[in-house]
Amino acid sequence: MKNQPQKCTATKPPRGVAGALLFAALLMAGNPAWAAQVAGMVARLSGPLMVKKADGSVKVLALRSEVESGDTLISEKNTYAQIKFVDNSEITLRPGTTFKVENFAYDEGKPEGDDASYSLVKGGLRSITGLMGKRNKEKFLLKTPNATIGIRGTTFVAQYVPAPGPASPKTPVGGPPAAPVMAPGLYVQVSDGAIVVSNAGGSLGFQAGQFGFVPNPSRPPVLVPSNPGLIFTPPPAFNVNPGGPLASQGPEGRPDTVDCIVR
Template sequence: MQAWAAVAGTVVQLSGPLLAKKANGTVKILSLKSEVENGDTLVTEKNTYAMLRFIDNSEITLRPASTMTIENFSFDKGKPEGDQAHFNLVKGGLRSITGLLGQRNEEKFSLKTPAATIGIRGTTFIVEYVAPDEAPALASARRFLGASTAALAPDSLPPAPLQLAQMAQPLLPAGGTRPAGLYVQVVAGQINVSNGGGGLNFSAGQFGYVPSTTLPPIVLPANPGLQFTPPPAFSAAANPAAQANPGSDSGKGKAVDCEVR
């Protein structure tokens, strides 16, 4: 007998193939209006952006070549004590927009990555994890840290968030390739990034970098090359009725799933 998995959300925008690896080992090819469930590991192909709208009206948009697991998502409008929103970004990147759960129980949201865990404070943020390809990755990260902070005098304050956001040129090391690690950008609100090396809050307009699980997060003085450019259609509301009444069935269509065994 197959175990029941709670529905967490729906695919509302899609630009290419999106796979869901189910907790029972099966794999589904998802389409628009497909439901995603607790335990699903979602995988986007190299040209795929995928926008997910969760039952609390929050949104996560996966960038191409990304893998994310919905570890535990639970929301009942009348039972805030049961709120849970825990995700695991295995590779790639995403944009997250807070919904009702994050607004009323921000401490119940977490996004794990290979380098650090992210918590929210009423937030829209972008995150990308660059996986290490070889052993010298950490040395490259340390060089990047030095170059990134060289512009800040030891006795000076970091640039204000708006200054950081308005710096036009991406901050890249020689050769134009970013070293391995976690990169974050806060569009609105605030996030907390923490790991074994320490923790740091990032506010709207700031960029951050975490080289590994043992080195603490730092604020970067400019955009490190983060680019998040989903198709223009992703900016339009995919389901205005759901925006007004999260958790309702209005505007819900039939999902077409293809299961691969």
């Protein structure tokens, strides 16, 4: 007799990311003690995405997996992952990124409680402002090892390149030439709106179309005249309205990679 695969049972949410986020909000209202920590969910995914929970446990996330305050997300080397937060903001992680949701609090009727604090440990991301960023710009903060980033109603890309370790990979003899290596530091690019980058060395604002660089935590941010090598190329589906059908889904709007009975 063949072994049957293990399956899980869950309540079926509305289709689409917008409906699923509404579903999460309804769960919050029914069980505030549990759901107050829910910040958003995985809206797009091109490969493995891990999460380290606040209690130290590690899990694999799938499409529509919830993301909570205190979660540390780790994208694998070929993975782009887009997180849709409950205020309709988006953060898309590039491959090889470690990103922590330090704290996220949003209630449409209580703007005084807004808070969005994140940490980019390594790697890169694209951030698109949501409702919180439009009404309480000062409540958004992205921390990095070299500086913090505040917004002014914004779409921006940030990438932190750590200093290479002693065991950094080298190009094999006779192999293809290595890709250009960016100098260690924090790089930013603003596509829309503006950001302010600050550290112990000072603060500097960047407008749409500008690039910036912060070499270390003590030296001030500087304006870079052209793209220093930032590359952010998620799959085309990541640029489709995430309120519609999700990428990599099977019938009934369920992710192909999740073995789950939805009722």
